[in-house]
Amino acid sequence: MRREKNEIFRVRIEDMSDTGEGIGKTDGFTWFVKDAVIGDLVEAKVMKVKKSYGFARLMKVLKPSPHRVTPPCPVASSCGGCQLQAMSYEEQLRFKERKVLNNLRRIGGLDCREIWEPIIGMEDPWHYRNKALFPIGRNKEGKIITGFFAGRTHSIIENTDCLLGAPENARILACIRNYMEEYGVAPYEEKTHTGLVRHVLIRKGFRTGQILVCLVINGAVKELRSAEILVERLLGLFDEGRGLGKGRGFGEERGFDEGRGFNEGKEGGHKETVEDREGRPRIVTVACSINRKQTNVILGTEIVNLYGTGSIVDFIGSIQYQISPLSFYQVNPRQTERLYEMALEYAGLTGEETVWDLYCGIGTISLFLAQRAKRVCGVEIIPQAIEDARRNAEQNGIKNVGFFTGKAEEVLPEQYEKNHIQADVIVVDPPRKGCDPMCLETMIKMAPERIVYVSCDSATLARDLRYLTENGYEVRRGRCCDMFGGTVHVETVVLIQRKDT
Numbered sequence: 276m277r278r279e280k281n282e283i284f285r286v287r288i289e290d291m292s293d294t295g296e297g298i299g300k301t302d303g304f305t306w307f308v309k310d311a312v313i314g315d316l317v318e319a320k321v322m323k324v325k326k327s328y329g330f331a332r333l334m335k336v337l338k339p340s341p342h343r344v345t346p347p348c349p350v351a352s353s354c355g356g357c358q359l360q361a362m363s364y365e366e367q368l369r370f371k372e373r374k375v376l377n378n379l380r381r382i383g384g385l386d387c388r389e390i391w392e393p394i395i396g397m398e399d400p401w402h403y404r405n406k407a408l409f410p411i412g413r414n415k416e417g418k419i420i421t422g423f424f425a426g427r428t429h430s431i432i433e434n435t436d437c438l439l440g441a442p443e444n445a446r447i448l449a450c451i452r453n454y455m456e457e458y459g460v461a462p463y464e465e466k467t468h469t470g471l472v473r474h475v476l477i478r479k480g481f482r483t484g485q486i487l488v489c490l491v492i493n494g495a496v497k498e499l500r501s502a503e504i505l506v507e508r509l510l511g512l513f514d515e516g517r518g519l520g521k522g523r524g525f526g527e528e529r530g531f532d533e534g535r536g537f538n539e540g541k542e543g544g545h546k547e548t549v550e551d552r553e554g555r556p557r558i559v560t561v562a563c564s565i566n567r568k569q570t571n572v573i574l575g576t577e578i579v580n581l582y583g584t585g586s587i588v589d590f591i592g593s594i595q596y597q598i599s600p601l602s603f604y605q606v607n608p609r610q611t612e613r614l615y616e617m618a619l620e621y622a623g624l625t626g627e628e629t630v631w632d633l634y635c636g637i638g639t640i641s642l643f644l645a646q647r648a649k650r651v652c653g654v655e656i657i658p659q660a661i662e663d664a665r666r667n668a669e670q671n672g673i674k675n676v677g678f679f680t681g682k683a684e685e686v687l688p689e690q691y692e693k694n695h696i697q698a699d700v701i702v703v704d705p706p707r708k709g710c711d712p713m714c715l716e717t718m719i720k721m722a723p724e725r726i727v728y729v730s731c732d733s734a735t736l737a738r739d740l741r742y743l744t745e746n747g748y749e750v751r752r753g754r755c756c757d758m759f760g761g762t763v764h765v766e767t768v769v770l771i772q773r774k775d776t
């Protein structure tokens with residue numbers, strides 16, 4: 276029976292899509308219902324009908340799923356950032372693991388249930404993101420607001436305290452909003468391309484407690500009236516009698532240094548201390564990113580530092596990273612450490628191996644592996660990421676790594692054919708589209724004993740595993756690691772071993 280637009284009907288939700296909509300069927304016809312949870316019996320309204328499937332809006336939950344919970348975030352549905360908040364965390368983990376195993380079976384032709392290890396969930400699935408970007412605008416009453424763009428739109432859903440972000444974000448945002456109201460600093464207006472402050476970027480080193488605040492502005496820093504007051508207020512937020520010293524006035528020991536910005540007195544810059552490593556929050560950098568373009572790209576590449584060194588320091592395992600506004604860095608550092616530990620375990624290193632780390636980004640996995648390998652070679656397409664990787668290696672005194680800038684599918688064949696490179700272990704951590712066929716083909720030719728595949732998309736992982744297992748390899752171990760609670764995303768690590776070993 277074909278249903279018409281706006282018709283109300285009942286449906287039981289039996290599955291969930293990759294984008295988090297509930298999936299149910301009526302007379303063999305598939306419905307996608309946003310905000311519905313597996314196990315719910317719901318009343319839904321037809322929004323759009325296609326040939327074999329349709330979209331419907333959740334009107335009423337008639338019988339809730341045993342896994343349904345009240346989303347703790349008041350704007351969970353309108354914001355759209357978390358697709359699974361109405362599902363208990365335990366069920367989210369089961370859902371993600373099931374999705375990965377289904378894709379491996381359906382797309383990869385691989386039944387991995389016997390060898391699969393239990394998913395690594397988070398101890399606390401909230402406040403796990405170390406990076407947040409908040410657009411700034413005005414509400415209908417003209418009050419300055421911060422929040423998030425509602426899914427696929429540019430209208431701001433007001434939110435002062437996203438539950439995925441660092442708990443300090445709310446106070447930082449309130450401080451910036453109050454300063455803007457008080458000093459008449461206008462938020463950016465997209466329609467007219469006027470106003471100054473577009474976004475606020477906040478990054479926090481979870482292990483060190485160091486915080487970076489960066490205002491994205493549509494103009495010069497001098498247009499940010501009384502910026503020194505903003506800096507002073509931000510620095511005072513988590514000061515609580517330490518660090519800057521009680522009673523010190525802003526100009527007394529710190530001052531504005533043309534070109535370097537506000538600095539922290541005679542010692543200058545910030546020095547990493549043991550105190551920091553206890554993780555107590557403290558703002559160590561305030562900066563502006565200049566973005567005058569009418570564009571969807573949020574950060575402008577020109578960074579002007581107002582206070583501090585321009586970056587924060589954080590650790591994954593024992594490796595230290597310097598993170599600036601533009602650096603790529605994993606958003607969930609606690610789970611990243613667990614993910615990399617798994618990759619390291621699967622790599623089975625003894626200290627004698629040559630390892631290739633393809634799609635290496637800023638070299639986070641490479642540096643982790645280098646601690647137990649003879650040599651690690653990283654390959655990454657983005658030159659700035661390779662610059663960061665080299666600097667990180669140097670700062671950590673790691674000498675047995677080398678990095679190549681370029682496409683993995685070009686660098687690897689070229690090095691293999693020209694320089695006859697070899698690999699005992701290859702680690703790959705590709706973007707969602709997975710590995711390029713030329714890259715996979717070369718990996719097979721190089722015949723490493725082990726391949727460790729780190730994936731953020733189980734469909735392309737399954738496709739690539741099919742190729743590898745048809746060409747002399749077999750899947751020996753595999754495990755999911757949840758880095759993004761509340762959302763549909765999950766990371767997976769698989770150990771693929773050459774069959775003759």
Ligand SMILES: C[S@@+](CC[C@H](N)C(=O)[O-])C[C@H]1O[C@@H](n2cnc3c(N)ncnc32)[C@H](O)[C@@H]1O
Nearest residue numbers: 634635636637638639655656682683704705706
């Ligand atoms: C999932 S991230 C891996 C990040 C890295 N493992 C880390 O933790 O820093 C994928 C990386 O692959 C890079 N990339 C995308 N296409 C590439 C290609 N064809 N060749 C090499 N690197 C590529 C991206 O720039 C990105 O840094």
